[in-house]
Amino acid sequence: MNTSDFYFDLPKELIAQTPIEPRDHSRMLCLDRNTGKLAHKHFYDVVDLLEPGDTLVINDSRVLPARLYGKKQGTGSDIEFLLLEQKQQDVWEILCKPGKKAKVGAKFTFGGLLDAEIIEVCDDGNRIAKFTYDGSFFDILDQIGQMPLPPYITEKLEDKERYQTVYADELGSAAAPTAGLHFTPELLGKLENKGVNIARVTLHVGLGTFRPVKVDDVTKHKMHSEHYAISQETADLINRTKANGKRVIAVGTTSCRTLESVATFTGGIQKAEGYTDIFIYPGYEFKVLDGLITNFHLPESTLIMLVSAFAGYDQVMEAYHTAVQERYRFFSFGDAMCIL
Template sequence: MKVADFDFDLPPDRIAVRPAEPRESARLLRITADGLSDRTIGDLPDLLRAGDLLVVNDTKVIPARLVGRIGEGRVEVNLIHAVDDHTWECLARPGKRFRPGSTVVFGALVAHIIAKAEDGTITLSFDVAGAALMAALDRVGTMPLPPYIARKREPDDQDRTDYQTAFAERTGAVAAPTAGLHLTPTMLGRLDAMGVERVAVTLHVGAGTFLPVKVDDTDDHRMHAEWGEVSAHAAARINAARAAGKRIVALGTTALRLIESAATPAGTVAPFGAWTDIFITPGYRFRTADLLLTNFHLPQSTLFMLVSAFAGTARMKAAYAHAVAQGYRFYSYGDACLIDRVDPGS
């Protein structure tokens, strides 16, 4: 299908540059087969049920944006993929300054350029590894805000908490699973008290989630790969909930893509620990989640294609038109929607 089929008008001022405060005040658009309703995140306990299983992504974002120097020239890199415990593939600018054999100095952190790909991606080998490298990144790095936010302002110390979910435990993401940013410990306590269950999976979100689709037809697009894990315990929890007739609620597209990657043809979820490049477009039949809580995504993005697959393209275009008209805030720090799954043909 044509990528242009997933276009819509989005005024630039609808892209949020800071999260709502308090978080529960963020707006929430409820999207069902019967229509739309305007709510807030604070209403979430009224929209879920005791026994629902909330599947969350416990990845932790690293301070992956680094500003440094090659000689006297200022440069910037964003880490995108770990090759090993001291080597990373990176996006870099200005690209002409990065030549294999050169040294990049990020304050007290030093790296050497060992390769440069045709697409401009570079490979850096750092002088420290493992936990020492993570500690150095904490000292000299900043949070890797999406380009749609970074073009409007510089990352700052507030982003170290704002751009990290309450579930963040397993280090490895270079982008946040942003639907999870809405759920504070207070909200999680309310959901726990009413009997909403919760299980964690891990998808280390990559910078490719920000990359635009540059082809005309979805058949020609190749998704970036991201590493994920569904433990045997998590798979068993999801399968038990499904067998008991309980609803599975995916918190974000990252959790949804991962459990779909781990799903069997029979609709159960198997333990999983691998790279996934699953690309979901309309016509796909979901095997796991019944509801999806997610932020509002950008025009012609793979994530808008995914939500269109989940609930129908016409329904999602109408919902997004409503959100734009009503002043909802879009993207990583923006508002959210809670969507019922509508299978193709139903």
């Protein structure tokens, strides 16, 4: 398939700039992947769509306030760092703007609390920086770091926690697993009271997930690698769910890729940890998934390709055209889609 096959026209005003309050009052387009039938609901209706014994798989990764604004030592010129991945204790891979100021040996300071020196320039233009500070690095980040909102969100986020899921726990993502932003503690409680299992996995979302596909032939695109982990408790729960003939529903493409990566690498679902660059596009045979809760994604993105692989290309593109016509809100702070 060609990348252009996944293009659709999206009016700019449908790109959600602010989150809905309360979280679970966003709209939800439901797609029956067997019949192609669409239904318009609200996210809190998810309780009615899931059955006792089903397992909902959530990604508990927490977003780092990874955007830092500082000054170059010696000149005082402005610099912006975006933390991508922790390489060692105080050593991080970063994106920086403007890059021409960040040669090896260049030193920067952030808020008088954090200093950094560039120790390597990577082949892809990213940098490796070593940080020095007093106290706790992550406490300092909480004080001076900004949430790394996607570039299509131009409104200022008043509450940092609004770009975190209510169950975010494992610090390490450069972007939120946004399908989970719709859940509230009360909604999760209703699901558990109904007998729906909640299983946690971790996949630290990297910016590579959102990297545009720059090749015409979809199969030539290479994903960036991201760290994942699945516990023995989660593995046992998912295997028990499948054995009982119940459904495993992933919340978000990140949870989906975690499950499918483990199943691909190990031949089943078991305790596992590692890195995955799995790229799921039409033609992929799913090994675990029975349902998917997700947001509406960018045209020509790897994310809409994954959704098309799960629910069928024609049905997904038709659903997206319907979502545009019905004025659904798109992307990170937008509305949801439930595919069962």
